[in-house]
Amino acid sequence: MNxxxxxxxQVINAISLGSLYALVAIGLSMVFxxxxxxxxxxxxxxMVGAFGTLLLxxxxxxxxxxxxxxxxxxxxxxxxxxRVAYRPVRGAPDVSLLxxxxxxxxxxxxxxxxxxxxxxxxxxxxxxxNVALQFYDGQLTFxxxxxxxxVATAVSLGFLGWFVTRTNAGIGMRAAAEDLQAAQxxxxxxxxxxxxxxxxxxxxxxxxxxxxxxxSGIVEPHMGFTPLLKxxxxxxxxxxxxxxxxxxxxxxxxxxxxxxxxxxxxxxxPYRDAIVFALLIAFLLFRPNGLLNRxxxxxx
Amino acid sequence: xxxxxxxxxxxxxxxxxxxxxxxxxxxLPQLVSNYLVRVVIVMCINAVLVASMGLxxxxxxVFSLGHVGFVAVGAYVSGILSLSAHAKGAYLPDxxxxxxxxxxxxxxxxxVAGLVCVALAFLVGAPLMRLSGYFVAVATLGFLIxxxxxxxxxxxxxxxxxxxxxxxxxxxxxxxVGWLAVAVAVIARVVYSPVGRxxxxxxxxxxxxxxxxxxxxxxxxxxxxxxxxxxxxGGSLYGHYLGSFSPAAFYLxxxxxxxxxxxxxxxxxxxxxxxxxxxxxxxxxVLRNLERGLDLGIFTVPPLYGASQVVLGFILIxxxxxxxxxxxxxxxxxxxxxVKPRQEGPGREIKR
Numbered sequence: 001m002n003x004x005x006x007x008x009x010q011v012i013n014a015i016s017l018g019s020l021y022a023l024v025a026i027g028l029s030m031v032f033x034x035x036x037x038x039x040x041x042x043x044x045x046x047m048v049g050a051f052g053t054l055l056l057x058x059x060x061x062x063x064x065x066x067x068x069x070x071x072x073x074x075x076x077x078x079x080x081x082x083r084v085a086y087r088p089v090r091g092a093p094d095v096s097l098l099x100x101x102x103x104x105x106x107x108x109x110x111x112x113x114x115x116x117x118x119x120x121x122x123x124x125x126x127x128x129x130n131v132a133l134q135f136y137d138g139q140l141t142f143x144x145x146x147x148x149x150x151v152a153t154a155v156s157l158g159f160l161g162w163f164v165t166r167t168n169a170g171i172g173m174r175a176a177a178e179d180l181q182a183a184q185x186x187x188x189x190x191x192x193x194x195x196x197x198x199x200x201x202x203x204x205x206x207x208x209x210x211x212x213x214x215x216s217g218i219v220e221p222h223m224g225f226t227p228l229l230k231x232x233x234x235x236x237x238x239x240x241x242x243x244x245x246x247x248x249x250x251x252x253x254x255x256x257x258x259x260x261x262x263x264x265x266x267x268x269x270p271y272r273d274a275i276v277f278a279l280l281i282a283f284l285l286f287r288p289n290g291l292l293n294r295x296x297x298x299x300x
Numbered sequence: 301x302x303x304x305x306x307x308x309x310x311x312x313x314x315x316x317x318x319x320x321x322x323x324x325x326x327x328l329p330q331l332v333s334n335y336l337v338r339v340v341i342v343m344c345i346n347a348v349l350v351a352s353m354g355l356x357x358x359x360x361x362v363f364s365l366g367h368v369g370f371v372a373v374g375a376y377v378s379g380i381l382s383l384s385a386h387a388k389g390a391y392l393p394d395x396x397x398x399x400x401x402x403x404x405x406x407x408x409x410x411x412v413a414g415l416v417c418v419a420l421a422f423l424v425g426a427p428l429m430r431l432s433g434y435f436v437a438v439a440t441l442g443f444l445i446x447x448x449x450x451x452x453x454x455x456x457x458x459x460x461x462x463x464x465x466x467x468x469x470x471x472x473x474x475x476x477v478g479w480l481a482v483a484v485a486v487i488a489r490v491v492y493s494p495v496g497r498x499x500x501x502x503x504x505x506x507x508x509x510x511x512x513x514x515x516x517x518x519x520x521x522x523x524x525x526x527x528x529x530x531x532x533x534g535g536s537l538y539g540h541y542l543g544s545f546s547p548a549a550f551y552l553x554x555x556x557x558x559x560x561x562x563x564x565x566x567x568x569x570x571x572x573x574x575x576x577x578x579x580x581x582x583x584x585x586v587l588r589n590l591e592r593g594l595d596l597g598i599f600t601v602p603p604l605y606g607a608s609q610v611v612l613g614f615i616l617i618x619x620x621x622x623x624x625x626x627x628x629x630x631x632x633x634x635x636x637x638x639v640k641p642r643q644e645g646p647g648r649e650i651k652r
Contacts, residue, residue: 038434088621094433095363099563100620106556107613113606225552229445232438274449277442284439285427 018254043228049206074206374535
């Protein structure tokens, strides 16, 4: 096997996985940036988005429409959760916010089990998405899903970039992330900005959920939790609270996970997640502001 | 405390408490069904775990999500130690010789499990207790995940993701009640002592605590290590109660159960931890029975698996919104000098 092609293949895999982590991590970081809240329920919007897509698909909608609908349902779920559970505890100590979001996770996942049972379901895809593209006699392979993942991520990131730099709501969101009280003092409608932030963050998570389900072929109520934990790592690697940082962190983490399995001895690969979370701890200790080093005091 | 309390009085109360506990543990199995006795045993184990979790999470304000990691280590360490040589040969053929040869009793293996957790807590806590707020929560969650991954992959010691079985069923009611009494007595003794006052000082205002000369790291670390000891003990009790378990038993779902008990009861009070355990256990038993479906004569409620957890989640959110410091807040119910009374005068926190 050609080593150059092998590396190229791993890079492709890394970009595909990194896109998903980046999509989840950005939403996590956006909400954290404004509310200083670690939103454990964020990952469950992936589950909501994927199940929404599944249901709309059963209802007879074509896949792309069902996916858009699922993403919209994910965004709506995020907004509802913010309104019902998070707004009443806003301003409480960090731990209260964290616990509330843990409780929301618990509710959503068990509602998922209640409605759909805990056994995984097949995620039906249009045939063209499963087509594998092969180059160099199959030494370089990826499926259309990988292409769709990267394109959808790029489009969403482009939208987000436009939104936070060119629209009033986006600029307001950044102001709120900089200093929530000051934003309120200069007359920004912070409640509305937070709703917008949750809508976008959850839509991104919903999209990630649809793509995740498409790649793995299954949907299940706990599907969002592991990606959420990985997104935490990604967001912290990049600098928690920074959108650009989350983007970079997502791709760094995706690459790291793929490369651990691809280039290290096979005895190491089962410990991949342990390595990733050890890295998280290392970052919290030695570089708590992430690679981008945006200042923020979290240590003693 | 201005003056030390008279020893005879404390001794008397202690003896009376022990006699009462002995009476209850003897009487209970005669009065109620076997099923209820088992519920009480699980409640005692959970109470050990929640009270020890409250030590770090509630009293020093370092919110750790990694407690169940220590519980898992305790269960596995004590399980490996107390497994009979025969069972070791059957289930863990690849165990190193020095482990395969020894079989300890229930008490020594529980103590070793606790001490292993203390050592682990020192290693983990020395760096992590420097963090604060949500970052310590995320980092300790990372610790929990690492423990889980290691347990699944250390196949020679744990049978990996498969069920670890053959652990002798030693956790009887007297053991569970006894350990609970020890845990509560030790933790009460610590948190209502000068050391405990340091815990709360560090929690209420870290910078002010440092300004009056408190070293924050040793204070937090000692609470974390003591909590880990009882987590290991509780893990051993739980392991010897279940007899067979897998790494999945000691993961996020169990973490959530323990946290909701702690928070609903009141993180900053030892009584709160116990009240939370009782409240959540009773509520989940009732809900779990409802969940199996209900025959009301006229119509039947279909079984709704998972509904009890949903309700528990809602209860937790309602508590966070309307009573964020839990049922007990920072108050204690006192049972004479055995559990120290609420501290008077300047010991109480000054609310800003």
